Amino acid sequence: MARVNTKQLIVDAAVAVAAQHGISGASMDQIAETAGVAKGSLYYNFASKDALFAEVMRRGFERLSAAIDSAREGVPGEGAPRIVAAATLEALRNNIDLAKLMAAEVFRTDRAWAETMNEARSSVATRLRDALRDAHVAAGNSEQSAERITETAGAAFFGALAGACLDWLLxxxxxxxxHVLDEVLTTW
Amino acid sequence: MARVNTKQLIVDAAVAVAAQHGISGASMDQIAETAGVAKGSLYYNFASKDALFAEVMRRGFERLSAAIDSAREGVPGEGAPRIVAAATLEALRNNIDLAKLMAAEVFRTDRAWAETMNEARSSVATRLRDALRDAHVAAGNSEQSAERITETAGAAFFGALAGACLDWLLxxxxxxxxHVLDEVLTTW
DNA sequence: GTCTATAATTGGATAGAC
DNA sequence: GTCTATCCAATTATAGAC
Structure with missing residues (x-):
């Protein structure tokens, strides 16, 4: 095992480089240089460029899901949308490079790892959908009515947060x- | 002048190829093959790959702005968000490749033509913001209160539409x- | 586990024929 | 205005030393 976590070093560098040039535009050379390791080490730790970015995206969405779950703990239904929105904005702000990367790549369906990324995307959308549903019920609507809020609404919610967040940070x-939270939610 | 519009042929092919692989991943070779012209013709019609995609993005956002403007004509304030949202979804659906491309590249700030794209992005966000403001006033709020709805809300609205639209189409x-419109707007 | 060196391929772009 | 042929730089990936 390495003295420092080389894998994490490489993943972080991959995020930084790809945020600027996109995944296709990010060269393994530049990632190695940014990480401060030799290119050979990239291929020792990851089978290919595709495998590296599959891991990058998996960790990114995992982090987002975890942030949302953590924020929701013990929060009543009516406050759910605001609290998960805040957690999402916070997570994206803490790693703006990752936010740019996820926004750019989330709907790419041709990648070798598209399926993995799609599951991660879907799990985030589902969490956001559930927050919307809980608030809907807490506002006095029936469970049945809440079921008309689907993952598509979750995807819209996520898109709104990502759009506002990048407009804000960039x-x-x-x-x-x-303030950003208010702009997203008061019109929602 | 060419017998058919070669420029448009190339632009369409560029959209199709870049929707699959991203702009960096789209090769001029593949664009030429898709367009059914030789690579030399690409460079006769466009100075460089950057110039080609600057034109692609410019036309894309222009089309979107025009669709929104056309939809808003003579529509009262309270109906504005739904009508512009419908026009946006319709425009994106009519060219899903372009929608994927715009979603992937809209927040890339390192491109040679980032400034051009940013102006186009901003003009769409402003149009959506205005629709939200008009509805806010039509609902009985003051003009002053409506001014608290800024371009950031427009960016959120656009993000919501893009997110829902791609979730839907893909x-x-x-x-x-x-149905998609209802999911975006009832939770909004 | 990490490095250097290099192989093999593809990329953007240009020159010149037609 | 479009094509073919080609240049040169950059890219992914591998081999083998340490």
Missing amino acids: FRPELSLE | FRPELSLE
Whole structure:
């Protein structure tokens, strides 16, 4: 085992490089240089560029799901959308490179690892959908009515958060998280 | 002048190829093959790959803006969000490759033509923001209150539409446009 | 486990014929 | 205005030393 976690070093570098140039535009050379390791080490730790980015995306969505789950613990239904939205914005802000990368690649269906990424995407959308459903029921609507809120609404919610978040971080970084949250939720 | 519009042929092929592999992953060779022209013709019609995709993105956002403007004509404030949302979904559905491409590249800030694309992105977000503002006022709120709805809300609205639209077209194509619209707007 | 060196292929772009 | 042929740089991946 390596003295430091080389795998994590490489994954972090891959995120940083791909956030700027996209996955196809990110070269293994530049990733190795950014990580401070030789290119040979990349191929010792990952079978291929595809395998590396499958791992990058898997970890990214996993982190997002975990942040949402953690935020929701013990929160009543009516507060759910705001709290999961805040957790999502927070997670994206903490790693803006990863946010750009996920936004750019989440709907690419041709990759070798598209299936893996799609499951991760779906699990995030499902969590957001559930938050919307819980709030719907807490507002006095029936369970049956809440079931009309599907994963598509979750995907819309996620898209709204990602769109607002990137607009915020890239073009209006002076705004506060609370302000961005208000803009997303008051119109929702 | 060419007998057929070679420029348009090339632009269409570029959209198709880049929708699958991203812009960096789209090779000029494959674009030429898809368009049914020689690679030399690409470079006769466009100065470089960057210039080609600058034109692709410019036309894409222009089409979207035009669709929104056309839909809004003569529509009262309270109906504005639904009508512009429908027009946006319709435009994206009519060219799903372009939708994937715009979603993947809209927040890339390192491109040579990032400034051009950013203006186009901003003009779409502004149009959506205006629709939200008009509905807000039509619902009985003050103009002053409506001004708290900014371009960030427009970006969120666009993100929601793009997220729902791609979820729909890629994974749930059996849904109707009206159904998708309802899912986006009832939770909004 | 990490390095250096290199193989094999593909990429963007250009020159010049027609 | 379009084609074919070609250049050169960059890319993924591998081999083998340490």
